[in-house]
């Protein structure tokens with residue numbers, strides 16, 4: 001099923017490929033799953049106030065299993081360094097393109113001017129992206145050019161080695177982690193919210209934050225009430 005797709009970074013995207021619920025119906029799947037636990041009747045959307053209260057209650061009290069009844073599959077294109085972070089989330093199922101099967105296109109991520117920032121002094125792993133002065137824009141442009149040069153050289157070498165008959169699985173090892181990759185990624189709503197909580201957070205790398213944000217935008221029409229109360233729980 002084709003739902004919708006959001007561009008992320010310059011060449012990346014998240015595409016909501018499929019889900020087991022229709023737009024606006026995902027919250028109902030959650031409350032039906034919850035009501036089974038106290039053997040109550042299924043209320044088929046006729047008692048919206050009570051459905052909403054139940055979702056709010058479950059969100060506040062970490063009654064998480066009913067949220068697992070809704071499942072999403074995304075097609076994602078992102079730099080390899082973002083996939084490295086994403087793949088740490090073991091509750092997702094992934095299927096990624098293999099550069100052993102097919103050669104990779106010359107497609108890589110270079111941060112935009114203003115998105116380099118400086119190394120944060122208060123957080124050892126983060127960067128500080130506060131507004132930049134003119135000379136910093138100049139510096140960012142130079143960093144872009146230098147990173148671009150390295151990437152182009154890596155891809156030139158990669159292509160030359162492929163032409164010379166080097167096996168694909170070894171030719172690829174010179175490609176840096178800024179190279180874009182693609183995957184299908186499946187997760188249930190509970191573990192998706194866990195992912196978003198960690199990766200939407202200011203402590204996460206800016207690039208993966210953009211993917212987490214796109215995911216929230218894509219799924220909200222399917223589970224609007226759940227997302228309303230989930231957003232309240234984000235710091």
Ligand SMILES: Cc1cc2nc3c(=O)[nH]c(=O)nc-3n(C[C@H](O)[C@H](O)[C@H](O)COP(=O)(O)OP(=O)(O)OC[C@H]3O[C@@H](n4cnc5c(N)ncnc54)[C@H](O)[C@@H]3O)c2cc1C
Nearest residue numbers: 085088089090091092125191194195198199201203204205
């Ligand atoms: C800002 C940030 C910085 C990070 N920095 C680093 C880093 O420097 N180095 C690094 O290696 N990683 C780093 N990580 C990755 C982090 O350690 C987690 O691996 C990742 O966020 C996945 O979280 P998770 O295990 O909760 O999610 P999932 O793997 O989706 O698991 C969800 C939940 O299931 C349960 N669970 C899953 N597997 C197990 C298991 N085997 N045993 C017990 N319970 C389990 C846990 O309750 C877990 O919270 C970082 C993550 C963030 C958000």
